Each structure stands twice: as structure tokens, then as C-alpha cells.
Amino acid sequence: MEEKVEIIATDEKQEFIINMGPQHPSTHGVLRLVVSLQGEMVKSLQPHIGYIHRGIEKMCESITYPQIIHLTDRMDYLSAHQNNEAVCLLVEKALEVDISDRIKYIRTIMSELSRLQSHQLFWATFGMDLGGQTCYFYGLRDREMILDIFEETTGGRMLVSYNCPGGVMYDLHPDFQKKVKDYIKYFRKKLPEYDAILTGNVIFRERTTGIGTLSLQDAISFGITGPSARASGLSCDIRKHEPYSAYDRVKFNEVLFTEGDTCARYLARVEEMRESLNIIEQLIDNIPEGPYAVKMKPVIKLPEGDYFQRVETARGELGVYVISDGNKNPFRMKFRSPNFVNLGVLNHLAKGFKIADLIAISGSLDLIIPDIDR
């Protein structure tokens, strides 16, 4: 099980090509993988993307900066809040707007809550991909409570559109702090359950340990970011290296593993849930008073030049690059989305493993297809 199986193609006729997707349940979206098989072993695979390409980057060129926010929701819908934040931080950086501490705290708490719900959905679906249906219900049960907190404050469950240039759309709901504190207490009790159901499970361990090992060197050369890279020992957390919002005021550990296999990628995300809880706990009690949004001009025009801002989403580094010609809409907008880059390593990881392991590997990368296609 541990060692890679050497495939020697004796006869090309033995090669068997199947299409995994675009409607495969384990791809969580419309991703088509053309897998070339030798028996049950994956010889090579080629991802075909673009099934839900909406041309978001091109659309951004014709709309104003506040309007761009709602499109970024629809890229990586599980870290919608961090995507919003990236654009807002960029606009604020370009206009040199000073935002109040309250906004920074609100944004950080919201970001961590969305990271938490994203990893919970990962845990739920990853268990389901590997045949553990129970995980799905338990993961979604806990995620539902975060979505309720979102809904109460922002009015949206997944596509929150909560950030706007210069602050946030609405002030926090009066019940927000109490609900979040209750939730932290509740979820700390539930995390051991997660470990009992999936992490310690012998079948799960056998199916993930030693599968799809990504070395540190490969992680760097493929440009992998996020928990997938940190499982290989690559320290790449933007929250640590280039702190934005209130991340420079909290103490947290960057979760690092050295194994780099599917199991390590899973464990890195479970550990990140614990770290997210720690971050929220440090901030929730001392949200400073102040305005929740800075008054901006009705028409936001960025000065001529190019700007770049990156944030850590639940899946890795999101970079936003804008070239402005001084108008109210960007001349060119480019998103460096984490999932598109992480998808590139799939062929390298799955080569030589069984097709059932391909499900585990692609599941552990936690790909969100709308973010790949944009």
C-alpha cells in the first residue's frame, strides 16, 4: 500500500481512458478529469476546466469597485468573506483610507468564521467521498449554526457580500457576540467527536496514509498554498507573513505537518479549525467601539497605477491584481485563485495510485470549481 506501483506500458491498447466528471459527486462541481488508466492504476490525468467559466475578470472591467465585491463571492463561495476582503483591502490600500479598529476586528472574526465553516464542509464531504456518510450530517449540522450567525448579521448565508470598500455593510447584530461565544463553547465539545468518527477510524487511516505524497520541493515548485502546502511543511500563511486586518494582534500557530500525504492534508485542516477557534476567542470579547464603515466618495476612482493585495482564504493564497487608469472601473483585474494552482498538482499526485485513491487525493486538495473557472 505504501509504495508506488511502477507502471510499465507494455501495450498501448491496454490503456483505458475514462472521464471522471463533469457530473461526478466527488468533484463537488463541474470538473472533468480525463483519466488514463492501466488496469486500476492511474497512468496520467488531465483536468478539463471551464464548465462554469463566467468571465468574472472580464466582467470586473465594466463595473465599479463596490459592484465587484458581489462577484468575488461567487468565485470561492466557501470563503466568500475573504474574497470580499481582498478587494476591499486593495481599494483601501490604493486610496490610503484609514479604517477603524472595529472594522478590522469584525473582518477578522468573520474571516475566521468562514474558514471554520469551509473546513467543516471539507470534513463533511471528505468523509463522504471516502464512504463515511455520517460525517456529512455531523459536519453540516455544525456548519449550519455558523451560517445562521452569518445570516443574522449579513443577511446572506453563503454569499454574504458583507464587506464594502471602507468597512462593512451593516453593523454587527446585537446578538452576534453572544452567539459566537456560545458556538465556540459548543464546537469545542464537538471536535473530539470529529476525531472519533473519522480521524481515528482505521479504514480512513488506511486509505489516506501514504497516499498522494507531496514533497516540500514539489509544493514550492507547483506553487501550492494553503493547508495543502502546510501539510508538506511549507510555511506559507499570509496571516503570519503579511498580516492584514487584525491578524497582527492575535497569537496563533501556523499548522505545519511534514508528511505531505492525504492524511496530513486532512489533519492540517482539522487543526486549523482549532486555531480559528483560538483566534475568534481572542477577538470576540474586545471588539472596540467605533464606526463600522468609513464614509467613502459615492464614485470610487483608484489613482492610476497597479495594485496587488493578497489574503489567506480557506484554501490558500488569493491574490488580486488591478491595473487602474484612473477611472471608476479597473482597466484590468486579475485574480490569482488558490484552487486553480492547487489543481495543477493533481496529475503529479495521483500518478501511480489506484482510481479510488484519486478520489481521496482530489478530495484532500479541497477544490472549489467555480474558483478554478472564475
Place this chain on the structure above:
Amino acid sequence: MSNISEYFKDVFNGVLSLLKGMRVTAGYFFKPSAIVTQKYPENRKNLVMFERFKGEVVMPHNENNEHKCTGCGICEINCPNGTIEVIPKSIITEDGKKKRAIDKHIYRLGMCTFCALCVKTCPSNALAFSQKFEHAVFDRASLTKQLNKPGSQLMKGVE
């Protein structure tokens, strides 16, 4: 000999790990108070959405059939995907001046992405979100709505 004992140890530990997981599920099986699912169509009558829930854009009218929309068209400019169309008309006020007013405020629910920019930027707070969430209709044309009620007028004191 050591191989055999290791084998049985592995089997024992494996079964133990499965039982640990089973204990969690069995615990929930015998604890009906932990059920969180809602019986949706049955609980429709007492289902309350959150106050800020973005159901659909509405224009609140008071009891005299008056609204706050002046027909300035800022919501139309701010809408990122052409959901809102403001059709203005000019009316003559009591002192004989021409004034811009709303004729029709068209809202296309099928195109709306609920970004809340129209509600947020409206200078006279004429728009709001309703808590209605059951939007399914048989005819697509009925998703295009006119927000100002027929015969409605501008509320007094709103410029």
C-alpha cells in the same frame, strides 16, 4: 510468532477505532433532543427568517399608499446587473413647477444577486428587503415586478 501477535493487535485496534465512532452515532440515536432538523413544509406558519435576511427587494408603502421613491435612479446606476429599471415621469406640483417622479420601478427578481447595493445606496431609504424566500413561480414573466403600487404617491416631506 511476533507477526501473528501484531496481526491480532492490528485487528483489535482497528475494531476498537470503529467502535469509538459507532459510540458517537449510537449516542445520538438514543438522544432525540439532539435532533436539529426542521420539518420545513409543516413548520411554515411559525418559520421566522432573520430581520436582515435578503429575500427580495420591496418598496414599503404606508397605509395611505405612499412610498419614499423620488425616482432619482441611483439604485439603477448601482445595480451591477441591470436588475432595476426606473421609468420616471414628470409631474406638475401644486405651485406649478415640473418635478421628476416615479412612473414605474421595475425589479427583475430572476436577475437579482442580492448584493444589497440598491437598498444601501438609496438616499431616501425607499427600498428594503422582505423576508419572503419562496420565490418559485410557474411563469418566468411573473418574476418581473413593479415595486411601486398602482396609484401610489410620494410620501410628504421626502425630497
